[in-house]
């Protein structure tokens with residue numbers, strides 16, 4: 001064990017109301033929007049396959065040229081209420097929007113830079129409109145903020161000289177000022193989602209990130225911060241040098257999920273952020289370049305996250321004009337239709353303390369000890385679903401969520417192990433079987449097999 005002075009600040013897992021709400025939300029919408037949405041991955045007639053929000057670097061565009069995009073930013077189709085209604089219909093309970101991505105352009109009128117929405121043809125407080133509209137739909141809003149800032153003259157990847165160090169001191173003050181400004185301007189926000197914190201400059205400033213997290217949480221009680229914000233004084237990120245999680249939840253699952261059988265991951269709160277194409281966060285004009293995930297693939301990711309105590313943050317990249325591409329609108333509708341019938345297995349649900357089986361995923365409502373959800377993605381050819389509960393568990397009844405009045409046949413295999421028979425399930429979509437137990441499900445008690 002090392003002595004870590006600048007590591008974890010808040011005892012985890014947090015049990016305060018703000019964190020309980022974050023945990024119960026489960027499904028969120030990520031919005032990546034900035035100047036990169038204008039070129040959409042295409043520059044001087046050439047399409048760049050790399051992530052559209054990195055076009056500046058992948059096309060080798062000078063900062064001056066890139067920054068001049070600010071004078072073209074005028075999303076005439078932007079309608080925050082329409083966006084919020086689409087998000088509500090999709091079934092998200094929270095949304096995380098880029099206030100400033102690596103390019104440094106700010107979607108809010110910041111007093112600390114002119115490289116912001118105020119100095120565009122649009123001119124208005126776009127971020128404020130977004131927050132107001134989403135909150136009006138009952139959707140919590142959290143703010144993405146990139147520490148990495150390609151526009152700011154004081155950004156340094158590494159601190160090689162005294163001049164670098166002096167510049168980065170100014171950058172740290174700028175960063176703190178902007179974050180305090182965001183919390184001042186938008187008091188209803190629930191969280192901060194930090195990005196761009198992988199470079200040496202930040203790893204050399206663990207104490208600063210510690211003090212910054214403390215200051216932001218003092219200013220904004222209940223604030224939820226991702227582990228990506230933090231480094232400790234030895235440069236260890238997300239987890240401190242003794243393996244203790246920093247921030248309030250693990251945010252390392254970017255475009256990837258844990259192994260579905262992994263139960264270690266259930267011990268902390270965590271979130272997976274996911275793109276619909278292989279790797280496009282900002283709007284890209286050409287979505288034929290890679291596989292576009294289907295609604296069923298995305299629903300399975302959401303269910304897997306829930307089954308392992310994680311949140312699922314699905315990304316949308318609005319166009320430079322302020323609307324969504326048709327593929328995104330269609331997926332939002334398909335996922336929303338599924339959520340209309342099945343969200344009881346997602347909202348306020350988590351790890352059921354049971355070993356995953358081949359037909360799909362167990363989830364359990366955090367307020368119930370006697371009902372368990374089985375979300376099915378793979379129907380067994382004999383129509384019999386094997387469930388291995390905790391020793392001593394007895395099933396009172398099992399039924400399809402869609403047909404609560406029709407009890408399914410049960411066959412007890414051994415103590416706490418059953419086959420549930422559901423032969424005539426017609427739906428082509430993932431579906432839910434509910435298990436009701438006779439007795440309290442002793443989630444905590446895991447009978448170790450005698451081997």
Ligand SMILES: C[C@@H]1N[C@@H](C(=O)NCc2ccccc2)[C@H](O)[C@@H]1O
Nearest residue numbers: 032051053054101195196254273281
């Ligand atoms: C949440 C995602 N994180 C950003 C990302 O991939 N950063 C990693 C990266 C940063 C700089 C060069 C290459 C790759 C993406 O642009 C999204 O914002």
